[in-house]
Amino acid sequence: MSIFTEAQAKAILDKVIKLSKADECVASLEGSVAGNIRYALNSVSTSGIVSNCELSVQVAFGKKVGTATINEFDDAALARVVKRAEDLAKLAPDNPEFIPAIGKQAYTATPTFAEATAGITPEYRAQVAADSINPSKAGKLVAAGFFSDAVRFSAVANSKGNFGYQKSTNVDFTCTVRTDDARGSGWVARNVSDVSQFNAKSDIQTAIGKAKASSDAKALEPGKYTVILEPAASAGLISFMMQGFDARSADEGRSFLTKKGGGNRLGEKVFDDKVTLFADPAYPGAAVLPWDNDGLKRERQPIITNGKVDSLQYSRYWAQLKKAKALGQPGNLIMVGGTKSTMDLVKGTKKGILVTRTWYIRSVDPQTVLLTGLTRDGTFYIENGEIKYPIKNFRWNESPVIMLNNVDELGKPERVGDDESPFVMLIPPMKIREFTFTSLSDAV
């Protein structure tokens, strides 16, 4: 039993807070039942179900803080975990940046739970594998994929009377389909909260189509090209860039949003007019919990509006120091786009390159957010609005800040998978000018 009801969770958290003799106590309880199935070479390799529930207790004596966790919930266990946190706190040196626990928050429930996902069975997972493997086999292709699903609950409470409880569900699916001669490779990823919006049978056709179409790729010269980036291709770059939105990093002089001479670039226009990005915990199809890791209430928060930096992320300590307001840290990122599909963007492109996804993204220079990575699983040359032929993969060296200054057009936003971003993310396909490819890769 690892999914507690609201009443059960509240009873446990109330007991913990009552047990603590510290100046203040913050506790959280999280439980999940997560299932998965993995397959490769057209055969199931592993599958399993993991149930877990964990209680985390953080206490403070003055500015001394200690944290302990446990996954047993009888009275003796609760007393033990509180004592361990208190013992650690007493050993800890003063934290001069200590900020007292948050006050009572007025959370607004967000639509993070879908009953259908909670009802997924081992047979359903096996069928997802079969729906990937069977059409691949029939087409002389080889499928390797991973399907995972989870039901979770989260509850937070503290000694100042705050309390919140919410359930959530998540489904993540990725499948790589390769031709049996290993000369072509395609990929599909889907991420939803509600499994009734997922259909392996139809989604797998995306990977199958790309695998077949990507054989016999031609080599193009590296250089600057107009690109159509599918949502999965740009999500990793944008997620990386968000680290620079930390107010403290910017104020300390170690972010691309640092101002020459000191301070930060809040309020300045840093991106193309077409770029608008915000966080909204209740956004339909991309909802997240209504509180952040600190228990702070999340609200709709503009981050970039028409290219202007609208907000930076302040920790509670930094907000107090800089007399700014600390808002709940975003759990999702929504980028505003248009109505066109990826293929509509292709149609309007005279010469360019279609990128299915990007891979192995790493920071090269944090000063400019210069990143490097590669294209993978379906890269195609576009001419006069048509996909002409598959091309060999490229290594790219590009900054998302430069990329978001070179926006020609944005399509209809889509939700990207868990592997592409630590955020729940809705990102449009993008048409970008002068994207920098620096070398060719022989990898398929």
Place this chain on the structure above:
Amino acid sequence: MDRRDFLKRTSTSVGALMLPVYGHAVAAEVLATPADKAMRKVLADIALNAATKAGATYADARIGRYLRQFVITRETRVENVVNTESTGIGIRVIVNGTWGFAATSDLSPDAIAKAAQQAAAIAKANSKFQTAPVQLAPTKGVGEVAWATPIKKNSMEVPIKEKVDLLLAVNNAALKAGADYVNSIMFLVNEQKYFASTDNSYIDQDVHRIWTPMTVTAIDKKSGKFRTRSEFSSPMGMGYEYLDAKASGKVKLPGGVVGYTNSYDMVEDAVAAAKQARAKLTARSVKPGKYDLVLDPSHLWLTIHESVGHPLELDRVLGYEANFAGTSFATLDKWKGKDFKYGSPIVQLFADKQQPTTLGAVGYDDEGIATQRWDLVKDGVLVNYQAIRDQVHIIGEKASQGCCYADSWSNVQFQRMANVSLAPGKAKLTVDEMIKDVENGIYIVGDGSFSIDQQRYNAQFGGQLFFEIKEGKITEQIEDVAYQIRTPEFWGACAAICDERDYRFGGSFFDGKGQPSQVSAVSHGSSTTRFNGINVINTARSLG
């Protein structure tokens, strides 16, 4: 390698509540208490018997107690101290020629028997999809044996205060030497692992690892420019004695750089880091083009890891990682042909799970196989891979090479990278002598940015410090350097390797692989090595 998870959890920008990464946070004294061996044998036998009764033709049980401690600091203060403990049993079985796995943290006899039955039931269910039965290479049981990392000082027994004092001394030294910011972390691991199998093996192992990452930042407020320099230590398979700062552990390198072997002077390195980070702010930007690269072991380990370690993992070669980490260019036909030139004739690359002080050193792997050393690339030619019991028949080996590992009792063990290293040159050669021969080159120290494609052909690497070499001499520190390679051409350009006097290890604490993802720790040894005519790009950009 996947540092992302770790960095996320030790990030200085997150709120005060830091959840432990593994298992439950525990009080310090718990970390120093050993687990009971006799009890573990009784519990393991319960698992093996229940599995056999449920139809298993083979079963193994791993009872693990995984202890970890983080001490996280920045500038003059401690951000967090976290102790974690995770204990449980993982049971793996073969039924109908198919693997099944189940794990539980409940170590009562009933729960263990139930988990064994669950593993058997999963194997039976999955056998419907099995195309070929598991072929397990035979192994002789080893009876009751034990192995422990040969540590001198158990890190878990060193008081937290001593660790905090050292890190704060490090930070103060860096600040005094001109750093604007400094983050330093101590990360300590003790895996107490008990393995038992139906082959009559009962193996008790006590594994220790230590890592002290550090980032020193220098800022020029006027220009808005910032630069960092990370530690020149390496994560090691050692106890707290690694931090003893003995003179014998220091290596004087060109460019006024100090490297470290099996003893690290963290305070000294912090001072150097502060000065070198400051120098980076005004260092000349590199002119892109072809250069001869002289790569220090503190840098080359990561290139070996990505361009040799990963492509020679047999599960990747076969396609089992196709949907995540990828496959490999080093396909079976290249190995079968016995003539695939992986590198120049002086290139000898080998796997070794026994080298002392390495992260991968254990007596036995996580399926009970005694560890060993074997060649991967001999005289420049591909000769072997890294494999485990159910794979070695594919490459004609009679016994497993011992590469099986799980990062927790709760995860199933699978093929992981051994320590993969470049053998030192046979002829006497120092780093200074190597540099004397270079007309137009760059000397690179420390690991930086790294990225490689899913078949391990095209890679790009940065570094920590770069020095221009002109006509046999180091001229100045330069910046904005990254080099791009195609793996076989890069190793084919290997022109000289320093001798064993310069042999040092680097390594990764968090090499990621698998779905769900697991981490493993692995070392890579080398001496300073020269590669001719490598493509160097300039990474400086302007944001306008």
